[in-house]
Every structure is written in structure tokens, then in C-alpha cells.
Amino acid sequence: MSNQSNVGMTIDDMRAAARTLAYPNTETERANIKRIDEEIFEKVRVLENGILANATEFITNSAVDLTAASEFTDAILEDVVYALDTSNPDVDAIAGRYEQLRGQAERVAKTLERLDREAAWHAQRVEDPYGSYVSLVSKYPTLRPSIRLQ
Amino acid sequence: MATQIQLPEFPKRGHGTALQLESQRKRYRIAGDALRRELAKAEDAFAAVLADRDQRDQTKARLAAMARKNRADNLKK
Numbered sequence A: 001m002s003n004q005s006n007v008g009m010t011i012d013d014m015r016a017a018a019r020t021l022a023y024p025n026t027e028t029e030r031a032n033i034k035r036i037d038e039e040i041f042e043k044v045r046v047l048e049n050g051i052l053a054n055a056t057e058f059i060t061n062s063a064v065d066l067t068a069a070s071e072f073t074d075a076i077l078e079d080v081v082y083a084l085d086t087s088n089p090d091v092d093a094i095a096g097r098y099e100q101l102r103g104q105a106e107r108v109a110k111t112l113e114r115l116d117r118e119a120a121w122h123a124q125r126v127e128d129p130y131g132s133y134v135s136l137v138s139k140y141p142t143l144r145p146s147i148r149l150q
Numbered sequence B: 001m002a003t004q005i006q007l008p009e010f011p012k013r014g015h016g017t018a019l020q021l022e023s024q025r026k027r028y029r030i031a032g033d034a035l036r037r038e039l040a041k042a043e044d045a046f047a048a049v050l051a052d053r054d055q056r057d058q059t060k061a062r063l064a065a066m067a068r069k070n071r072a073d074n075l076k077k
Helices: A011-018 A026-084 A091-127 A129-139 B015-076
Strands: none
Touching: A011 A026, A011 A129, A026 A091, A026 A129, A026 B015, A091 A129, A091 B015
16 A cells, blocks of 8 residues: 555545545455544544533533523512502602613623524534534644544 | 545534523523513603603692682682
């Protein structure tokens, strides 16, 4: 078997090239194709581990914002809406409380919109770690795995 | 062409995490909608109370004006 250069190849090119090389027998061919796939998959697996860890951390950290949203929703309902719906509401005091709640509640609502966008980004990476790895090595070619084709 | 060869897919493991993220996205949207709905409800409640207060003030003013006029009319008699 001859050594073949993989300079400038994408990881898909490398895997495809392994399938088009000449081999002395089927067993050698299967073993080489398996080795190259596994070497590349191992690299993707490392990135996937990081992607999953980041996504899990993101989910855990966002719990506090969901709790805050729920607390603000309840507070606005109880301290403002229900308080105004009484026979003689102290409108000035309720307005003061509402101003306190409104500014922070709007910030929480914006945070939830941002979290929705971030969750979509994490989900896209979780669904396609291989694609993320392809993008990574395409952007930073020096990170491209050095894999012996034969 | 080498690139036209069908390559086995990477066996990804994140299906459960992807489902969790999708569920989180729903929770963010539901929580955000609920918050904005309560803010709008509060604005409406204020508007209703202030409108009611204005109406009461106007009624009071009208009644006071009528009382003044009646007193003035009675004094003339």
C-alpha cells in the first residue's frame, strides 16, 4: 500500500478517499475505512462532549430566569391587578409598586427571548456535532486532524 | 468524484439534550408570554381605575356645581 497525502482535504474527502483507494483484499479495505472513520469520529466525539456539556450547563443556568419570570408574573397579578380590583384601591401606592415590577419584568421578558435564541443555537449544535466539527476545521485548518490514509 | 460517496453518519448522542432544549424553548416562550400578558393586564387595570376616578371626579364636580347653583337660587328666593 502506498501512503497518500491528505493535505487540503476536508474530513469528508479523507473518508471518501479511504473508500476509493486500491486495497490488496476486502479485509484490509474494511479495516482501513473503519480506522479512518473512527479516528475522525473520535475527534467529533470530543467536540460533541463539549457541546453537550455547554447545552446542559445552559439549561441549568436558565432555570433561575424561568423562576424569576414566574415570580414577576405572580407579583404583577397579586400586587397590581388584584390590588386595583378592590373597593378603594390605594392607586398611588400600587402605581409605585407597579413601576418597581415593570422595569425588571420587562428585562426578564427580554432575557427569555435571548434564552430562546440561545437554546436554538445549542440545539442546532447538539443535533449536528459532525457539522460543527466540519465548520471548526474549515474555519481553522490547523485543527484539521492529521490522519494517515493508508 | 470521492465526495459523492455515501458516508456513514456520525452516531450522535445528544437526542435527549435536543429534546430538553426544545422543551426549554417552549417554557421560555410560555413564561415570556405570561409575563407580557400580566403587564398588559396591569396597564388595562390602571386605565380602568383612572377612568373610573376621572368619572367620579367629574360627577363630584357636577354635583358640587349643582349644589352651588341651588344654594344661589335659594338665596335669591
